Amino acid sequence: MISKIKIKYLLLIIFTIFLTACGGGGGSSDTTETSFVDTSDPTLFDNEPYTQYAWHFSEKGNDFSINYNIDPDSHINMIGAWDLSTGVYKVGPLIDQAVKVAIIDDNFNVNHEDFKENIIAQCNFNNYTGTTSNADISAHCNNILNQDVSPINNESSHGTAVTNFVAAASNSKGLIGAAPDAQIILIKQSLISDTKTTAAFEYAKLMGAKVINCSWGTPGGPSAAVSAKITELKAEGINIVFAAGNDNVDLDDPSEIDDSELETVIGVGSTNSANDRSSFSNYGSQMDIIAPGGGIIGVLSAFVPNVDTYAVIYGLDIDNLNYSFIHGTSFSTPITSGVIALMLGVNPDLTPDEIRTILIETADKINSDTVSYIDLVGDGTNSTFNTQRAYGKINAAKAILRAKNEY
Amino acid sequence: MKYQLFFLLLTNLLFAEKYYYEFGKKVYVDEILKTQTKNLSTDDKEIKEYKTRDDKIVKFKNEIIAQCKKDKNCEDDFVILGITNFYKISKYFYHIKLNSDQDIFEFSQKIKELDSIKVAHPNFIKERVYR
Numbered sequence: 001m002i003s004k005i006k007i008k009y010l011l012l013i014i015f016t017i018f019l020t021a022c023g024g025g026g027g028s029s030d031t032t033e034t035s036f037v038d039t040s041d042p043t044l045f046d047n048e049p050y051t052q053y054a055w056h057f058s059e060k061g062n063d064f065s066i067n068y069n070i071d072p073d074s075h076i077n078m079i080g081a082w083d084l085s086t087g088v089y090k091v092g093p094l095i096d097q098a099v100k101v102a103i104i105d106d107n108f109n110v111n112h113e114d115f116k117e118n119i120i121a122q123c124n125f126n127n128y129t130g131t132t133s134n135a136d137i138s139a140h141c142n143n144i145l146n147q148d149v150s151p152i153n154n155e156s157s158h159g160t161a162v163t164n165f166v167a168a169a170s171n172s173k174g175l176i177g178a179a180p181d182a183q184i185i186l187i188k189q190s191l192i193s194d195t196k197t198t199a200a201f202e203y204a205k206l207m208g209a210k211v212i213n214c215s216w217g218t219p220g221g222p223s224a225a226v227s228a229k230i231t232e233l234k235a236e237g238i239n240i241v242f243a244a245g246n247d248n249v250d251l252d253d254p255s256e257i258d259d260s261e262l263e264t265v266i267g268v269g270s271t272n273s274a275n276d277r278s279s280f281s282n283y284g285s286q287m288d289i290i291a292p293g294g295g296i297i298g299v300l301s302a303f304v305p306n307v308d309t310y311a312v313i314y315g316l317d318i319d320n321l322n323y324s325f326i327h328g329t330s331f332s333t334p335i336t337s338g339v340i341a342l343m344l345g346v347n348p349d350l351t352p353d354e355i356r357t358i359l360i361e362t363a364d365k366i367n368s369d370t371v372s373y374i375d376l377v378g379d380g381t382n383s384t385f386n387t388q389r390a391y392g393k394i395n396a397a398k399a400i401l402r403a404k405n406e407y
Numbered sequence: 408m409k410y411q412l413f414f415l416l417l418t419n420l421l422f423a424e425k426y427y428y429e430f431g432k433k434v435y436v437d438e439i440l441k442t443q444t445k446n447l448s449t450d451d452k453e454i455k456e457y458k459t460r461d462d463k464i465v466k467f468k469n470e471i472i473a474q475c476k477k478d479k480n481c482e483d484d485f486v487i488l489g490i491t492n493f494y495k496i497s498k499y500f501y502h503i504k505l506n507s508d509q510d511i512f513e514f515s516q517k518i519k520e521l522d523s524i525k526v527a528h529p530n531f532i533k534e535r536v537y538r
Contacts, residue, residue: 137497191533192533193470193530193533194472194531195502198497202496202500205497216537216538218534219533219534219536223429223528223533229500245536329538
């Protein structure tokens with residue numbers, strides 16, 4: 001991957017020299033004039049066979065979007081974002097460092113064609129005894145017996161679908177993830193104790209993760225110890241992203257206590273193909289942002305279909321059974337984690353608080369002509385809030401430009 | 408008087424309220440007595456279920472998770488309390504395994520009340536819901 005990036009940069013340098021030699025390369029540096037028109041290298045996205053169905057990333061304008069009434073604004077402006085970042089940053093001349101994203105989930109198909117090249121570590125914490133020291137967490141995960149994170153019989157895997165949204169590579173297979181050059185750390189956990197959860201978070205940190213994706217919730221909410229661990233990680237510059245859940249409930253109800261409501265995490269709700277909150281998405285005053293997670297039409301990902309798929313229902317041209325359409329805030333969350341990785345790709349020094357502020361202030365206020373967004377801060381910025389739509393839907397290109405201080 | 412004191416002690420011992428501290432509050436619980444299934448592994452048989460006063464079910468073994476305050480030495484305090492089976496799981500977090508004769512509520516309270524401790528409660532076992 002590094003060599004691929006190096007070649008890309010070399011070509012860019014040669015192209016720039018060519019432009020300069022021809023008297024080109026000029027243009028306004030006034031960043032207020034920034035346009036979000038798709039001017040990107042089309043090969044990054046368009047070589048992926050199922051990109052035509054990825055309404056969540058960019059406007060399609062094709063038969064699929066017309067036939068299924070997909071709102072042309074339902075995407076998050078990803079093409080513009082990939083012009084600026086693919087999830088790597090420079091640490092020296094011609095030396096690139098990929099942003100590392102850890103995904104804690106049920107299990108993963110580590111041989112999936114769409115993202116296997118981006119996996120740098122994997123560990124199963126279901127069998128972690130919790131009786132070891134910090135160094136032994138690494139020892140546990142260095143033991144090959146503890147590296148099996150696969151589902152039994154390679155059945156459908158929630159974690160596989162989630163991973164695809166974060167970092168499916170640009171490899172002419174399937175789709176592309178939000179941060180196609182990010183590196184991923186896969187952590188398997190299901191029935192868990194607080195010590196195992198704490199150890200899993202610690203492993204993500206030890207492996208260098210700057211983003212931890214949590215497309216799950218804990219009934220009754222997180223314990224005091226797990227909340228304290230998350231607070232500690234945030235203080236160390238790690239972004240933790242949680243899914244809001246799919247029960248269409250107001251999380252402000254005192255009986256609803258949810259991990260996504262922690263002030264130290266980014267809580268993510270879902271938007272649908274009509275460019276509004278998905279009817280299933282939980283909401284409330286502690287939500288931060290919303291991002292596409294399906295609804296009306298699902299979002300396509302690496303998921304082996306069990307029963308029905310939109311591909312079957314609508315007769316779409318998907319002949320590879322490694323992919324299907326799915327719904328859930330679980331999938332809004334990795335899209336958000338991927339966008340954060342892109343932001344860190346242009347500015348690796350951003351703190352979690354700065355990242356949250358940027359996501360909020362650059363978000364698109366969907367449905368703002370029919371619902372009101374309240375200015376909670378009163379500072380005249382874009383940080384207005386609607387209980388069901390949080391601070392709005394992620395706009396990836398704007399967020400990355402702001403991360404670069406160019407918007 | 409002697410008998411009254413004895414009776415008071417006995418009722419305290421028999422009917423002591425079970426609680427632990429979480430998020431700065433006392434959480435009172437009652438044990439749910441369940442018939443153990445033969446198929447359960449030894450590890451699972453150690454899991455006990457309790458109902459909190461606000462009707463939530465919590466599950467844990469005879470284990471505690473504790474967060475030490477920065478710049479404090481919790482390990483010496485654990486030893487003073489007679490706890491020997493404890494392990495560091497990250498910089499400030501400890502996994503404490505109690506002996507079968509050590510009461511989890513008594514020790515959760517004692518540990519939480521230590522000056523060196525920020526958080527201490529049973530090591531909850533929870534199920535994840537994927538979304």
